[in-house]
Amino acid sequence: MTDQGRNTSHADCPVALTIAGSDSGGGAGIQADLKTFTVLGVYGMSAITAVTAQNTVEVADVEVLPASAVTAQIDAVMSDIGCDAAKTGMLATAEIVEAVAEAVRRWEVPNLVVDPVMIAKSGHKLLADDACETLRTRLLPLAVVVTPNTREAEVLTGHAISGPEDILSAARELCCTGCRAVLIKGGHLAGDCDDYLYQAGDDAATVLPGQRIKTTNTHGTGCTFSAVLAAGLALGASVLESAWLAKHFVTLAIAEALPLGSGHGPTNHIAAAEALRERLKPNE
Amino acid sequence: MTDQGRNTSHADCPVALTIAGSDSGGGAGIQADLKTFTVLGVYGMSAITAVTAQNTVEVADVEVLPASAVTAQIDAVMSDIGCDAAKTGMLATAEIVEAVAEAVRRWEVPNLVVDPVMIAKSGHKLLADDACETLRTRLLPLAVVVTPNTREAEVLTGHAISGPEDILSAARELCCTGCRAVLIKGGHLAGDCDDYLYQAGDDAATVLPGQRIKTTNTHGTGCTFSAVLAAGLALGASVLESAWLAKHFVTLAIAEALPLGSGHGPTNHIAAAEALRERLKPNE
Numbered sequence: 001m002t003d004q005g006r007n008t009s010h011a012d013c014p015v016a017l018t019i020a021g022s023d024s025g026g027g028a029g030i031q032a033d034l035k036t037f038t039v040l041g042v043y044g045m046s047a048i049t050a051v052t053a054q055n056t057v058e059v060a061d062v063e064v065l066p067a068s069a070v071t072a073q074i075d076a077v078m079s080d081i082g083c084d085a086a087k088t089g090m091l092a093t094a095e096i097v098e099a100v101a102e103a104v105r106r107w108e109v110p111n112l113v114v115d116p117v118m119i120a121k122s123g124h125k126l127l128a129d130d131a132c133e134t135l136r137t138r139l140l141p142l143a144v145v146v147t148p149n150t151r152e153a154e155v156l157t158g159h160a161i162s163g164p165e166d167i168l169s170a171a172r173e174l175c176c177t178g179c180r181a182v183l184i185k186g187g188h189l190a191g192d193c194d195d196y197l198y199q200a201g202d203d204a205a206t207v208l209p210g211q212r213i214k215t216t217n218t219h220g221t222g223c224t225f226s227a228v229l230a231a232g233l234a235l236g237a238s239v240l241e242s243a244w245l246a247k248h249f250v251t252l253a254i255a256e257a258l259p260l261g262s263g264h265g266p267t268n269h270i271a272a273a274e275a276l277r278e279r280l281k282p283n284e
Numbered sequence: 285m286t287d288q289g290r291n292t293s294h295a296d297c298p299v300a301l302t303i304a305g306s307d308s309g310g311g312a313g314i315q316a317d318l319k320t321f322t323v324l325g326v327y328g329m330s331a332i333t334a335v336t337a338q339n340t341v342e343v344a345d346v347e348v349l350p351a352s353a354v355t356a357q358i359d360a361v362m363s364d365i366g367c368d369a370a371k372t373g374m375l376a377t378a379e380i381v382e383a384v385a386e387a388v389r390r391w392e393v394p395n396l397v398v399d400p401v402m403i404a405k406s407g408h409k410l411l412a413d414d415a416c417e418t419l420r421t422r423l424l425p426l427a428v429v430v431t432p433n434t435r436e437a438e439v440l441t442g443h444a445i446s447g448p449e450d451i452l453s454a455a456r457e458l459c460c461t462g463c464r465a466v467l468i469k470g471g472h473l474a475g476d477c478d479d480y481l482y483q484a485g486d487d488a489a490t491v492l493p494g495q496r497i498k499t500t501n502t503h504g505t506g507c508t509f510s511a512v513l514a515a516g517l518a519l520g521a522s523v524l525e526s527a528w529l530a531k532h533f534v535t536l537a538i539a540e541a542l543p544l545g546s547g548h549g550p551t552n553h554i555a556a557a558e559a560l561r562e563r564l565k566p567n568e
């Protein structure tokens with residue numbers, strides 16, 4: 001954690017920054033991130049990379065912002081407020097990935113979670129093809145933890161993933177970029193929804209076991225997962241503790257997902273936080 | 285309330301839409317609105333009009349979106365999800381005001397709260413001069429309630445306001461545009477922070493009394509106020525009930541405001557909601 005760019009102690013209220021796209025439907029993007037930060041007691045800020053016109057069915061319009069506008073947003077908040085953790089989501093273009101990496105490095109942004117968002121739940125491409133390599137070489141080295149699903153891990157490594165052994169080898173390979181940990185989400189594989197946390201230097205990955213919930217209302221699960229991780233780190237938890245928190249939170253948010261819209265409905269951040277609080281209550 | 289464009293019942297989770305600017309610092313704009321909706325148990329969606337690079341001191345950069353992109357966002361969410369209430373904040377240009385009025389009319393958006401945002405706490409102009417008249421003639425007639433502070437009410441009516449009598453006459457005049465109620469916030473006048481709710485056809489305004497809190501951390505109070513109003517209406521409360529809720533919530537949010545940044549710090553949505561819940565608890 002660095003004190004650069006911070007004018008106040010955040011002890012009373014940890015601060016997290018999301019650098020991502022805007023989802024008008026409110027289920028993913030900076031909207032999901034800010035909701036997640038808020039229900040976990042973390043003050044949320046944002047640098048928007050692209051404004052989408054989106055609902056539970058489709059991405060109807062995308063306005064990508066100039067890279068200079070993304071830099072201006074990060075500079076505005078880091079120069080005045082600072083942050084205890086940050087996450088990246090949809091970065092849209094190679095220019096924006098470059099700009100974000102430059103700003104993260106310049107401000108020494110602490111506890112960076114990189115969610116290598118590539119494709120929306122509805123199938124819409126959210127990262128230009130030529131931006132994947134920039135993301136791998138420029139941004140991954142700055143991350144405390146990177147959170148690809150198996151498809152994103154396949155694109156980033158160039159190797160097919162069909163089971164736990166492939167996941168461990170992909171995670172090891174991604175750690176060679178310089179990031180400190182890789183969390184690969186197994187939800188797209190057949191069977192259970194186990195996730196795998198590999199920390200640089202370890203022999204094995206920690207399995208975060210999960211059971212598949214029968215629902216199509218999973219819009220924004222990836223955004224929410226990485227937002228909980230960032231919130232956990234902002235609150236002072238370790239990467240492993242934050243990963244467990246993220247796994248539990250997202251499972252509860254899917255279980256309580258909202259049947260809104262006619263496509264993939266959004267997960268329920270409010271109910272997930274309430275359920276978590278209920279579980280953590282001391283016996284009376 | 286209309287059912288147009290709604291695919292599901294929102295009974296389990298009321299839905300509110302904010303049409304406003306983005307504040308990277310997280311204290312105002314759609315960020316304040318989404319945080320407010322969330323802590324009050326309302327599902328939040330957004331249509332972004334402009335992306336600002338902003339902190340507690342200044343607005344460093346503004347990227348205004350094309351009016352067509354604002355329409356696309358409103359269309360995306362209204363065609364698939366619908367909403368139980370909506371609010372407008374920073375609308376930036378006359379073209380965007382026109383586009384928002386057209387979309388609100390076409391989708392028969394229910395329970396519209398219009399916050400006629402003109403100037404940021406830091407002094408930056410957020411609405412073009414030629415857009416004020418468009419806002420008055422095109423958008424105000426569609427509102428259930430309009431929430432100017434005294435300065436905005438002066439601009440909208442063209443008359444100086446120096447006390448409660450001027451406020452009542454300004455509120456009556458604004459109601460002639462066709463909106464159903466006007467809530468004028470008295471915080472910029474000397475003395476206490478009383479607000480005034482005037483409902484069309486009434487003889488007098490209801491005074492919502494408030495005491496001035498000694499703090500400079502008031503960034504986003506106006507956005508938060510109108511967001512609570514919209515959330516209240518989405519939850520099924522009356523305009524008067526929602527106005528009381530907004531007055532109490534914002535007072536608590538200012539009392540617990542966060543000392544973040546070196547300018548006007550943001551109000552505290554999380555603490556305000558907790559304090560409200562504590563007050564509403566039955567005696568044990």
